[in-house]
Amino acid sequence: NIISVINLLKSDNLAEQSREAGFQATVTIVILSALFCVLNTIYCAALAIQFYFGGKINDNFALWFGTFYAVPINSALNPMIYFWRKTEMKGYLIDLIKACFSFCRGRQEER
Secondary structure, three states, X not given: OHHHHHHHHHOOOHHHHHHHHHHHHHHHHHXXXXXXXXXXXXHHHHHHHHHHHOOOOOOOHHHHHHHHOHHHHHHHHHXXXXXXXXXXXXXXXXXXXXXXXXXXXXHHHHO
């Protein structure tokens, strides 16, 4: 986010870029919110069904998925969505991975 602010401040065409950055941020938030709503609704429905039936339904995959995997999948997908939507983050992480690989190669050559 700091990189985005610095890039916006350097630009001569601040109003145009602010509008584009605002639109991109809005789309990202809509995607994250939709994902949150869908997966947490599945989780809450699974808990309500299990509470209502008193835990008698143990073989149903949908209930099992909703109870144990819906929230962790939501948490795992959030950084992936940011990576997909934010080009500055994508560039930073790619540079970081390249630096880690070059460091590891340098360590192997020293031996």
